[in-house]
Amino acid sequence: xxxxxxxxxxxxxxxxxxxxxxxLSNVIYSQLDIHKIYGGVVPEIAAREHLxxxxxxxxxxLSIAKVNYNDIDAxxxxxxxxxxxxxxxxxxxxxxxxxxxxxxxxxxxxLEAHLLSPFLEYDDFNFPFxxxxxxxxxxNVYLADKFGEYRLLSETRDDAAGEAFDKVAKxxxxxxxxxxxxxxxxxxxxxxxxxxxxxxxxxxxxxxxxSGLKTSVxxxxxxxxxDIKNGKITINDIAASFQKTVSRTIVNKIKRICKEYKVERxxxxxxxxxxxxxRHELQRFGDEKGIKIYIPSMAxxxxxxxxxxxxGWLKASKKIYSDFTLEAEPGLKL
Ligand code: KG4
Ligand code: ZN
Numbered sequence: 001x002x003x004x005x006x007x008x009x010x011x012x013x014x015x016x017x018x019x020x021x022x023x024l025s026n027v028i029y030s031q032l033d034i035h036k037i038y039g040g041v042v043p044e045i046a047a048r049e050h051l052x053x054x055x056x057x058x059x060x061x062l063s064i065a066k067v068n069y070n071d072i073d074a075x076x077x078x079x080x081x082x083x084x085x086x087x088x089x090x091x092x093x094x095x096x097x098x099x100x101x102x103x104x105x106x107x108x109x110x111l112e113a114h115l116l117s118p119f120l121e122y123d124d125f126n127f128p129f130x131x132x133x134x135x136x137x138x139x140n141v142y143l144a145d146k147f148g149e150y151r152l153l154s155e156t157r158d159d160a161a162g163e164a165f166d167k168v169a170k171x172x173x174x175x176x177x178x179x180x181x182x183x184x185x186x187x188x189x190x191x192x193x194x195x196x197x198x199x200x201x202x203x204x205x206x207x208x209x210x211s212g213l214k215t216s217v218x219x220x221x222x223x224x225x226x227d228i229k230n231g232k233i234t235i236n237d238i239a240a241s242f243q244k245t246v247s248r249t250i251v252n253k254i255k256r257i258c259k260e261y262k263v264e265r266x267x268x269x270x271x272x273x274x275x276x277x278x279r280h281e282l283q284r285f286g287d288e289k290g291i292k293i294y295i296p297s298m299a300x301x302x303x304x305x306x307x308x309x310x311x312g313w314l315k316a317s318k319k320i321y322s323d324f325t326l327e328a329e330p331g332l333k334l
Pocket of ligand 1: 010134135136137138161162163165166177178179180183270271272273274275276301302303
Protein backbone atom coordinates (compact mmCIF):
# COMPACT_ATOMS: atom_id res chain seq x y z
CA UNK A 1 0.00 0.00 0.00
CA UNK A 2 1.36 3.41 -1.01
CA UNK A 3 0.46 6.47 1.06
CA UNK A 4 1.05 10.10 0.11
CA UNK A 5 1.41 12.23 3.25
CA UNK A 6 0.75 15.97 3.20
CA UNK A 7 1.66 18.36 6.02
CA UNK A 8 0.84 22.09 5.90
CA UNK A 9 -0.27 22.88 9.46
CA UNK A 10 2.19 25.68 10.14
CA UNK A 11 5.19 26.96 8.17
CA UNK A 12 6.61 23.77 6.68
CA UNK A 13 5.23 22.54 3.36
CA UNK A 14 5.93 18.82 3.29
CA UNK A 15 5.04 15.69 1.32
CA UNK A 16 6.15 12.11 1.85
CA UNK A 17 5.68 8.72 0.24
CA UNK A 18 5.41 5.59 2.33
CA UNK A 19 5.20 2.06 0.92
CA UNK A 20 3.92 -0.57 3.37
CA UNK A 21 5.17 1.47 6.32
CA UNK A 22 8.57 2.11 4.78
CA UNK A 23 9.56 5.69 4.04
CA LEU A 24 10.53 6.29 0.41
CA SER A 25 10.71 10.09 0.43
CA ASN A 26 10.11 13.02 2.77
CA VAL A 27 10.41 16.46 1.18
CA ILE A 28 10.24 19.49 3.48
CA TYR A 29 10.15 23.07 2.25
CA SER A 30 10.62 25.42 5.19
CA GLN A 31 9.17 28.92 4.94
CA LEU A 32 11.53 30.09 7.65
CA ASP A 33 13.38 32.67 5.57
CA ILE A 34 10.11 34.37 4.67
CA HIS A 35 8.72 34.61 8.22
CA LYS A 36 12.05 35.37 9.86
CA ILE A 37 11.90 39.05 8.98
CA TYR A 38 8.58 39.35 10.87
CA GLY A 39 9.90 37.61 13.98
CA GLY A 40 7.30 34.84 13.78
CA VAL A 41 4.93 32.99 11.46
CA VAL A 42 2.49 35.27 9.60
CA PRO A 43 -0.56 33.03 9.03
CA GLU A 44 -1.79 34.68 5.82
CA ILE A 45 1.65 34.51 4.22
CA ALA A 46 2.08 30.89 5.38
CA ALA A 47 -1.17 29.81 3.68
CA ARG A 48 -0.31 31.58 0.42
CA GLU A 49 3.15 30.09 0.40
CA HIS A 50 1.77 26.55 0.93
CA LEU A 51 -0.53 27.15 -2.04
CA UNK A 52 2.41 28.03 -4.29
CA UNK A 53 4.86 25.36 -3.09
CA UNK A 54 2.75 22.30 -2.32
CA UNK A 55 2.42 21.01 -5.94
CA UNK A 56 6.20 21.16 -6.39
CA UNK A 57 6.88 19.54 -3.02
CA UNK A 58 4.50 16.66 -3.85
CA UNK A 59 6.01 16.19 -7.31
CA UNK A 60 9.47 16.01 -5.79
CA UNK A 61 8.34 13.48 -3.16
CA LEU A 62 6.81 11.32 -5.94
CA SER A 63 9.88 11.61 -8.11
CA ILE A 64 12.35 10.68 -5.32
CA ALA A 65 10.16 7.69 -4.43
CA LYS A 66 9.85 6.74 -8.14
CA VAL A 67 6.11 6.61 -7.76
CA ASN A 68 3.43 8.39 -9.79
CA TYR A 69 0.03 9.74 -8.79
CA ASN A 70 -1.76 6.62 -10.05
CA ASP A 71 0.29 4.33 -7.79
CA ILE A 72 -0.99 6.04 -4.64
CA ASP A 73 -3.62 4.16 -2.62
CA ALA A 74 -4.52 6.89 -0.14
CA UNK A 75 -3.69 10.47 0.77
CA UNK A 76 -3.06 11.24 4.43
CA UNK A 77 -3.35 14.93 5.29
CA UNK A 78 -3.05 16.89 8.54
CA UNK A 79 -6.42 18.46 9.43
CA UNK A 80 -5.46 19.95 12.82
CA UNK A 81 -4.28 21.38 15.10
CA UNK A 82 -2.60 24.27 13.31
CA UNK A 83 -3.21 27.50 11.41
CA UNK A 84 -6.59 27.36 9.74
CA UNK A 85 -5.52 28.87 6.40
CA UNK A 86 -2.50 26.60 6.17
CA UNK A 87 -4.51 23.49 7.03
CA UNK A 88 -7.14 24.35 4.42
CA UNK A 89 -4.53 24.42 1.65
CA UNK A 90 -3.34 20.88 2.44
CA UNK A 91 -6.86 19.52 2.88
CA UNK A 92 -8.19 21.06 -0.35
CA UNK A 93 -5.22 19.78 -2.31
CA UNK A 94 -5.71 16.30 -0.86
CA UNK A 95 -9.41 16.43 -1.70
CA UNK A 96 -8.57 17.49 -5.24
CA UNK A 97 -6.28 14.50 -5.79
CA UNK A 98 -8.75 12.23 -4.06
CA UNK A 99 -11.63 13.39 -6.27
CA UNK A 100 -9.68 13.54 -9.51
CA UNK A 101 -7.95 10.18 -9.17
CA UNK A 102 -10.51 8.36 -7.01
CA UNK A 103 -8.12 7.80 -4.12
CA UNK A 104 -9.00 7.42 -0.44
CA UNK A 105 -8.42 10.37 1.86
CA UNK A 106 -7.40 10.12 5.54
CA UNK A 107 -7.48 13.06 7.97
CA UNK A 108 -4.54 13.01 10.38
CA UNK A 109 -4.17 14.63 13.80
CA UNK A 110 -0.80 16.42 13.81
CA LEU A 111 -0.25 15.53 17.50
CA GLU A 112 -0.78 11.83 16.85
CA ALA A 113 1.69 12.09 13.95
CA HIS A 114 4.37 13.56 16.24
CA LEU A 115 3.56 11.06 18.99
CA LEU A 116 4.02 8.01 16.75
CA SER A 117 6.99 9.40 14.76
CA PRO A 118 9.59 7.09 16.43
CA PHE A 119 7.97 4.13 14.62
CA LEU A 120 9.52 5.46 11.40
CA GLU A 121 13.07 4.89 12.59
CA TYR A 122 13.15 2.36 15.42
CA ASP A 123 12.38 -1.29 14.67
CA ASP A 124 12.07 -2.15 18.37
CA PHE A 125 9.72 0.75 19.23
CA ASN A 126 6.27 -0.37 20.32
CA PHE A 127 3.22 0.25 22.51
CA PRO A 128 2.76 0.86 25.38
CA PHE A 129 4.95 3.91 25.83
CA UNK A 130 5.08 7.29 27.52
CA UNK A 131 4.98 9.92 24.78
CA UNK A 132 6.14 13.51 25.17
CA UNK A 133 5.09 15.92 22.43
CA UNK A 134 6.98 19.19 22.81
CA UNK A 135 6.39 21.63 19.98
CA UNK A 136 5.63 25.25 19.23
CA UNK A 137 2.02 24.81 20.33
CA UNK A 138 2.04 21.86 22.74
CA UNK A 139 3.74 20.33 25.75
CA ASN A 140 1.70 17.17 26.10
CA VAL A 141 2.53 13.90 27.81
CA TYR A 142 0.54 10.78 26.94
CA LEU A 143 0.37 7.22 28.03
CA ALA A 144 0.03 5.56 24.65
CA ASP A 145 -1.51 2.15 25.35
CA LYS A 146 -2.11 1.12 21.76
CA PHE A 147 -2.83 2.68 18.40
CA GLY A 148 -5.72 5.14 18.92
CA GLU A 149 -5.69 4.84 22.73
CA TYR A 150 -3.88 7.71 24.37
CA ARG A 151 -4.32 9.02 27.91
CA LEU A 152 -3.34 12.67 28.27
CA LEU A 153 -1.47 12.98 31.59
CA SER A 154 -0.10 16.45 31.25
CA GLU A 155 -0.36 19.60 29.15
CA THR A 156 0.67 23.21 29.45
CA ARG A 157 -1.54 25.72 31.23
CA ASP A 158 -0.06 28.66 29.32
CA ASP A 159 2.91 28.79 26.94
CA ALA A 160 4.13 25.64 25.21
CA ALA A 161 7.81 24.71 25.56
CA GLY A 162 8.62 25.77 21.98
CA GLU A 163 6.67 28.99 22.45
CA ALA A 164 8.78 29.73 25.55
CA PHE A 165 11.95 29.19 23.49
CA ASP A 166 10.62 31.51 20.78
CA LYS A 167 9.54 34.26 23.21
CA VAL A 168 12.73 34.16 25.29
CA ALA A 169 14.85 34.24 22.12
CA LYS A 170 13.01 37.42 21.21
CA UNK A 171 13.77 38.93 24.65
CA UNK A 172 17.43 38.00 24.16
CA UNK A 173 17.48 39.39 20.59
CA UNK A 174 18.52 36.01 19.23
CA UNK A 175 16.01 36.00 16.36
CA UNK A 176 13.47 33.49 15.08
CA UNK A 177 12.95 30.57 15.45
CA UNK A 178 13.94 30.69 19.05
CA UNK A 179 14.70 27.02 19.71
CA UNK A 180 17.68 26.61 17.41
CA UNK A 181 18.88 30.16 18.22
CA UNK A 182 18.88 29.51 21.96
CA UNK A 183 20.53 26.11 21.44
CA UNK A 184 23.35 27.74 19.50
CA UNK A 185 23.84 30.58 22.01
CA UNK A 186 23.71 28.14 24.93
CA UNK A 187 26.70 26.22 23.55
CA UNK A 188 28.87 29.26 24.31
CA UNK A 189 27.24 29.97 27.68
CA UNK A 190 27.50 28.76 31.28
CA UNK A 191 24.25 27.10 32.42
CA UNK A 192 25.34 27.25 36.07
CA UNK A 193 25.49 31.05 36.19
CA UNK A 194 21.80 31.68 36.79
CA UNK A 195 19.12 29.68 38.57
CA UNK A 196 15.70 30.36 37.11
CA UNK A 197 12.73 28.97 39.05
CA UNK A 198 11.09 25.76 37.85
CA UNK A 199 7.34 26.23 37.97
CA UNK A 200 5.43 23.90 40.26
CA UNK A 201 1.69 23.37 40.14
CA UNK A 202 -0.12 24.04 43.39
CA UNK A 203 -2.19 20.92 42.86
CA UNK A 204 -0.65 17.48 42.30
CA UNK A 205 -1.16 17.60 38.54
CA UNK A 206 1.58 16.91 36.04
CA UNK A 207 0.75 20.04 34.02
CA UNK A 208 3.35 22.49 32.80
CA UNK A 209 3.54 26.27 32.93
CA UNK A 210 6.27 28.21 31.15
CA SER A 211 4.99 31.79 31.17
CA GLY A 212 6.49 32.46 34.65
CA LEU A 213 9.91 31.38 33.41
CA LYS A 214 9.65 33.80 30.49
CA THR A 215 8.81 36.60 32.98
CA SER A 216 11.79 35.59 35.17
CA VAL A 217 14.08 36.02 32.16
CA UNK A 218 12.51 39.41 31.44
CA UNK A 219 13.11 40.61 35.04
CA UNK A 220 16.58 39.14 35.05
CA UNK A 221 17.46 41.23 32.00
CA UNK A 222 16.02 44.36 33.66
CA UNK A 223 17.70 43.82 37.01
CA UNK A 224 21.11 42.77 35.70
CA UNK A 225 21.65 45.24 32.88
CA UNK A 226 24.93 46.41 34.46
CA ASP A 227 26.33 42.86 34.74
CA ILE A 228 25.35 42.25 31.13
CA LYS A 229 26.92 45.52 29.97
CA ASN A 230 30.24 44.84 31.68
CA GLY A 231 30.30 41.24 30.49
CA LYS A 232 29.94 39.54 33.90
CA ILE A 233 26.87 37.80 32.51
CA THR A 234 26.45 37.13 28.80
CA ILE A 235 23.33 36.54 26.73
CA ASN A 236 24.77 33.07 26.10
CA ASP A 237 24.77 32.38 29.86
CA ILE A 238 21.12 33.40 30.07
CA ALA A 239 20.25 31.21 27.06
CA ALA A 240 22.10 28.23 28.59
CA SER A 241 20.45 28.70 32.00
CA PHE A 242 17.01 29.04 30.41
CA GLN A 243 17.51 25.92 28.28
CA LYS A 244 18.63 23.99 31.34
CA THR A 245 15.55 25.11 33.30
CA VAL A 246 13.09 24.11 30.55
CA SER A 247 14.80 20.74 30.10
CA ARG A 248 14.94 19.99 33.84
CA THR A 249 11.29 21.05 34.26
CA ILE A 250 10.26 18.55 31.58
CA VAL A 251 12.52 15.73 32.78
CA ASN A 252 11.56 16.21 36.45
CA LYS A 253 7.90 15.88 35.53
CA ILE A 254 8.68 12.70 33.60
CA LYS A 255 10.53 11.35 36.64
CA ARG A 256 7.42 11.94 38.79
CA ILE A 257 5.18 10.29 36.19
CA CYS A 258 7.50 7.27 36.04
CA LYS A 259 7.13 6.86 39.80
CA GLU A 260 3.37 6.57 39.49
CA TYR A 261 3.14 4.58 36.26
CA LYS A 262 5.10 1.60 35.07
CA VAL A 263 6.98 2.92 32.05
CA GLU A 264 9.29 0.84 29.87
CA ARG A 265 9.73 3.20 26.93
CA UNK A 266 9.66 6.95 26.49
CA UNK A 267 9.26 8.77 23.18
CA UNK A 268 10.39 12.40 22.96
CA UNK A 269 8.89 14.07 19.86
CA UNK A 270 8.02 17.45 18.32
CA UNK A 271 10.20 20.41 17.38
CA UNK A 272 11.66 20.94 20.87
CA UNK A 273 12.85 17.32 20.86
CA UNK A 274 15.52 18.61 18.46
CA UNK A 275 17.11 20.28 21.50
CA UNK A 276 20.29 18.38 22.33
CA UNK A 277 20.38 19.44 25.99
CA UNK A 278 16.87 18.08 26.54
CA ARG A 279 17.66 14.91 24.58
CA HIS A 280 20.74 14.38 26.71
CA GLU A 281 18.98 15.00 30.05
CA LEU A 282 16.17 12.58 29.18
CA GLN A 283 18.63 9.97 27.94
CA ARG A 284 20.54 10.25 31.24
CA PHE A 285 17.35 9.59 33.18
CA GLY A 286 16.52 6.64 30.91
CA ASP A 287 19.98 5.12 31.39
CA GLU A 288 19.70 5.54 35.15
CA LYS A 289 16.33 3.80 35.34
CA GLY A 290 16.75 1.27 32.55
CA ILE A 291 13.99 2.93 30.53
CA LYS A 292 14.54 2.92 26.77
CA ILE A 293 14.40 6.40 25.24
CA TYR A 294 13.28 6.92 21.63
CA ILE A 295 13.91 10.26 19.95
CA PRO A 296 13.48 10.78 16.20
CA SER A 297 16.32 12.24 14.14
CA MET A 298 16.21 16.04 13.82
CA ALA A 299 14.32 16.10 10.49
CA UNK A 300 11.54 13.95 11.95
CA UNK A 301 11.27 16.04 15.16
CA UNK A 302 10.19 19.24 13.44
CA UNK A 303 7.16 19.25 11.15
CA UNK A 304 7.25 16.74 8.31
CA UNK A 305 4.89 14.68 6.17
CA UNK A 306 6.62 11.35 6.87
CA UNK A 307 4.96 11.13 10.29
CA UNK A 308 1.61 12.07 8.72
CA UNK A 309 1.95 9.34 6.09
CA UNK A 310 2.85 6.84 8.81
CA UNK A 311 -0.34 7.41 10.82
CA GLY A 312 -2.17 7.35 7.48
CA TRP A 313 -0.77 3.90 6.83
CA LEU A 314 -1.84 2.66 10.28
CA LYS A 315 -5.34 4.01 9.70
CA ALA A 316 -5.57 2.63 6.17
CA SER A 317 -4.49 -0.78 7.48
CA LYS A 318 -7.54 -0.64 9.73
CA LYS A 319 -9.70 0.77 6.92
CA ILE A 320 -10.23 4.04 8.80
CA TYR A 321 -10.83 6.63 6.09
CA SER A 322 -12.25 10.14 5.91
CA ASP A 323 -14.48 11.61 3.22
CA PHE A 324 -15.09 14.99 1.62
CA THR A 325 -16.66 16.35 4.81
CA LEU A 326 -13.11 16.52 6.23
CA GLU A 327 -12.46 20.07 7.42
CA ALA A 328 -9.65 21.99 9.07
CA GLU A 329 -9.84 21.84 12.87
CA PRO A 330 -7.33 24.41 14.15
CA GLY A 331 -7.94 23.52 17.81
CA LEU A 332 -8.03 19.73 17.37
CA LYS A 333 -7.02 17.81 20.51
CA LEU A 334 -5.56 14.38 21.11
O1 KG4 B 1 6.92 20.54 15.88
P1 KG4 B 1 7.28 21.88 15.35
O2 KG4 B 1 8.18 21.94 14.15
O3 KG4 B 1 5.99 22.70 14.98
C1 KG4 B 1 4.84 22.64 15.77
O4 KG4 B 1 4.08 21.67 15.63
O5 KG4 B 1 4.70 23.58 16.60
O6 KG4 B 1 7.93 22.71 16.55
C2 KG4 B 1 8.39 24.02 16.38
C3 KG4 B 1 8.98 24.50 17.69
C4 KG4 B 1 9.39 25.98 17.66
O7 KG4 B 1 8.85 26.60 18.79
C5 KG4 B 1 10.91 25.93 17.71
O8 KG4 B 1 11.48 27.05 18.38
C6 KG4 B 1 11.14 24.64 18.48
O9 KG4 B 1 10.17 23.76 17.99
N1 KG4 B 1 12.48 24.10 18.23
C7 KG4 B 1 13.41 23.96 19.19
C8 KG4 B 1 14.59 23.49 18.55
N2 KG4 B 1 14.33 23.34 17.22
C9 KG4 B 1 13.03 23.73 17.05
N3 KG4 B 1 13.35 24.21 20.51
C10 KG4 B 1 14.46 23.98 21.23
N4 KG4 B 1 15.63 23.55 20.71
C11 KG4 B 1 15.73 23.29 19.37
N5 KG4 B 1 16.90 22.87 18.87
ZN1 ZN C 1 4.49 19.98 14.88
